[in-house]
Amino acid sequence: MRKTSLDMVFELAKQDERIVFIGSDLGAGVLDGFKRELPERFFMEGISEAHVVGMAAGLALEGKVVYINTIATFLTRRCFEQIVLDLCLHQAKVRLIGSGGGVVYAPLGPTHEAIEDIGILRTIPGMTILAPADATEMRRLMPQTVDHPGPIYIRLGKGGDPVITNPAEPFRIGKLFLLKEAVDILIITTGTTGRVALDAAALLDNQGLRTGVMHVPTLKPLDSEGLLAAMAPCPVVVTLEEHVTTGGLGSAVAEVLAEAWLPAPKRFKRLGIPDAFPCRYGSQASLLDQWDLTPQGVASQCLTLSQRANV
């Protein structure tokens, strides 16, 4: 997914002179082609993320479209004020490509695990937050980012994520994607947990619970009406994300539900990372397993809610 997004930046830059790339201190050889062919618009600025975001804002205010890539935690935690003031307040066309969304960097520990990136960015006026599910969706998404107004955060998964989106369905920022029709249960998900949701839905289908999956690649602006329409027929709604349950997709959907004044309340649960720093290393998969963010774990939670719903 990261390679696709960066390759797309290069492709788009070849067609659009406004496009500029900034890295902080990325791995050797990253975007060598860009550096070789468009050296004037390729910048490797060093481990100075706060400056990089401010510099990008300055470039954007002069008409450039700036793509930045570095590790998601450094972009979102360290540069929060630069994102709020330099980017969002100025509506600067800067695109933050955050590597390692969620616990991709599990072996590296809490300093590198972007578990609250969506939550903190979601509070900022004028921010757009995207979390695609796979590389093919990334390929469709990237061209939409060039002329979109204001700043954008693009959350990257691990890479090699299974393809679950429909290549024939055009991507549009703000659009919801129903991956599987729902009747009894709707799992709402974002980013790479779509695969887990689909597998959980299959398990539930086998038990006679017709479970759907809604993929929400645009977390902000959130299509609240579309979500409400999708949730309407389902007595059970579950959100699933590789993010803490405070502030992310689950919170956003809960806000929508709480203010919807539905005639009948939903059985609702947010599934995600608990409100605690990860205390183990291992792998992304082993942490997700620890938190029951697996097809079996998600199906089990949905089943419990469904049984309660039928009481």
Place this chain on the structure above:
Amino acid sequence: MQTSPTSRPDSGRGTQPLDERSRGLRKKIVQTFAAGGRGHLGSAFSLVEMLRVLYDHVLTFDPAQPRSPQRDRMILSKGHGCLALYAILADKGFFPETELWRFCKADGILGGHPEFGKVPGVEASTGSLGHGLSMGVGMAMALRLDRNPARVFVIDSDGECDEGSLWEAALSAAKHRLDNLTILLDYNRMQSYSSTSEVLELEPLADKWRAFGFQVREADGHDVPALRTALTPLPFHPGRPGILICHTVKGKGIAYLEGNAKWHHKSNATPEEIAALFAGLEQG
């Protein structure tokens, strides 16, 4: 590399009497302050001559076309000094002078820190320190990419040099050899709490900037001819960003404000305090 001057460049800073234009601009600043009942008066007063020289003699701009691509860009990174910026922008016709009298009012465009998109002539929203230089670096890089000869000026404060992001930006400006970028540093040696030497020592400040790859000049920040001379010619050195360290006096222009930390920011100014400010201006 320029060597450190043997005599202290700040000696005698701000001792010359202010001329009519400098006093007139300060009067506008006090009137604006009075309209809002608040503001960073001391921080604005130390800036007046720096801004005056830039807008009277250095910058290329057209108030009728504040976003003209040919304009020089001026970022007041120490956004809390905006009372002085507002006075000079109104003076130059970027907006009607009557706008000054709505300072910090709900329906005004002039707030306690300047905002891009609201105030014609303001290039960047500033107020949190340590942001303006990075934005200026980005602008200077964009202008170079576009083969645009316009220049970028950033006014930083001494207290702002406490911010790490400012030094990140300085490294970057030197790396990119941005000689279309010039910093004016308002070195009044006071920050909100106390003196810069007490809060966080900056000396040897000029040497720090030299070490970061800047061509450094120094001048009395209230001496208009000296500032004009110091800003001529530009760039200070081909292939190198420049910084003019302006030795100033916080609150310069009203005796009891000068070097007085209590006047860094004032809110809920009483009619008596405002009357005293006008009286203080008359006395110089």
